[in-house]
Amino acid sequence: MRNTVLIPTYRRPQDLSRCLLALQAQTKPVHQVIVVVRDTDAETWQFLAEFPEHNLPLHTVTVTQPGVVAALNAGLTAVTGDILSVTDDDAAPHPDWLERITAHLVADSCIGGVGGRDWIYHGDKLEADSQAVVGKLQWFGRVIGNHHLGVGETREVDVLKGVNMSFRTQAIGQLRFDERMRGTGAQVHFEMAFTLAIKRAGWKIIYDPQVAVDHYPAQRFDEDQRNNFNEIALINLVHNETLVLLEHLPPLRRAVFWFWALLVGTQDSLGLVQWLRLLPSQGQLAGQKLLASWRGRWQAHRQFVISYPVNQTE
Structure with a gap:
């Protein structure tokens, strides 16, 4: 199965460099890397013009609208792989990331989505706690995330996290990311809308902590500044x-x-x-x-x- 990796990016060329280098080091070679860049993002365009691609099949897509939803939908139009893996520009997938994702989808044709742990680093400090319950929607509507703390065996979940989520392109079909999601950058919970739609269509969504990326939360350039109230x-x-x-x-x-x-x-x-x-x-x-x-x-x-x-x- 051919893997496409989709990376929306905005004004974080140093982080993007680390991400692309991690994709070059994959044990299963990537078929296609799509980087979606804002038309006004001069520093990222300059970085990509100078980036030594080597054997990385890099494809760029231009987007004119702000927000991760517009970027991802623009990238979806260029996907040619059997598997679509989405990650952030401030993440670095582990070397066996694509290999493990592919193994799950090959082993069970009912699986439509695969997610895993994102190991969060704040500078040199790693969030190393652990949680058994990950990505679950409780019956009364409370959503439990914990994707960055998941431990244990592979299991079915309801929701994946945008920094580390992969889908069988057959399961995606004509589905697109929900353009009603508000925000001019992160558009929090966009991935919940997408994964729940795939689950409603009858596909299994699984979480495997061994499908891992290192995550270095970087500066955002919108109203959502993570832990500061806005x-x-x-x-x-x-x-x-x-x-x-x-x-x-x-x-x-x-x-x-x-x-x-x-x-x-x-x-x-x-x-x-x-x-x-x-x-x-x-x-x-x-x-x-x-x-x-x-x-x-x-x-x-x-x-x-x-x-x-x-x-x-x-």
């Missing part, structure tokens, strides 16, 4: 998460989700209980996060109502 970024995050879940959950579970989301929530998408928990330590900031979370929920509800008749006819 009202717009939080509204976008909650909107994206809520919209995906409203479309995935059946009506009864959708109602339970609304009750849980507004009353409890998570530390990223606050409900009343999470607000009370954070209030002693964060004070007014906790209130800002709660209001932003509720705005994101409401805006997703409105988007869902607009989209729902279309979804029912598909």
Whole structure:
């Protein structure tokens, strides 16, 4: 099976260099590497013009719109492999990454998606904790990630992480990344929409901690600055998460989700209980996060109502 690797990138040429060098070192040679670059990203274009490709089958795609969704959809149009593997420009796949991905897809024709662990480095410090539960959507709508901490055997999951996810191109078919995802860069939860759609189509999604990449979270050039609060970024995050879940959950579970989301929530998408928990330590900031979370929920509800008749006819 031929492997295509798709890398969206923006203004991080040093990180991209590390990623491409890791692909050159794969034990299973890559068939095609697609790097999607913004038309205005002069520093990345300069880097690619000087990069020593050697035997790396590098193909560039230009995108004019901001955001990872537009970049990935532009890259999808150029895919020629039987397997599509997506990673970030600030990640470096382990040498056996493509070999392990291919082995899973060859062994079981029902598998549509394969994900694995991203070992996160903050400078020289590695996040080396471990979690057994990874990539699961609980019945009431809470999503458990933990992809960067997964241990144990290969198992079925519901959601993969964008830095380390691969798909059988047959399973993708005409599916595209959801352009309703908000944000001008990271567009958090875009991968949840994609993987849940593939799972709904009847394909198995698996997670294998041995399918690994090293992840060096780099600077973002949008409103989402990771751990720093930004009202717009939080509204976008909650909107994206809520919209995906409203479309995935059946009506009864959708109602339970609304009750849980507004009353409890998570530390990223606050409900009343999470607000009370954070209030002693964060004070007014906790209130800002709660209001932003509720705005994101409401805006997703409105988007869902607009989209729902279309979804029912598909």
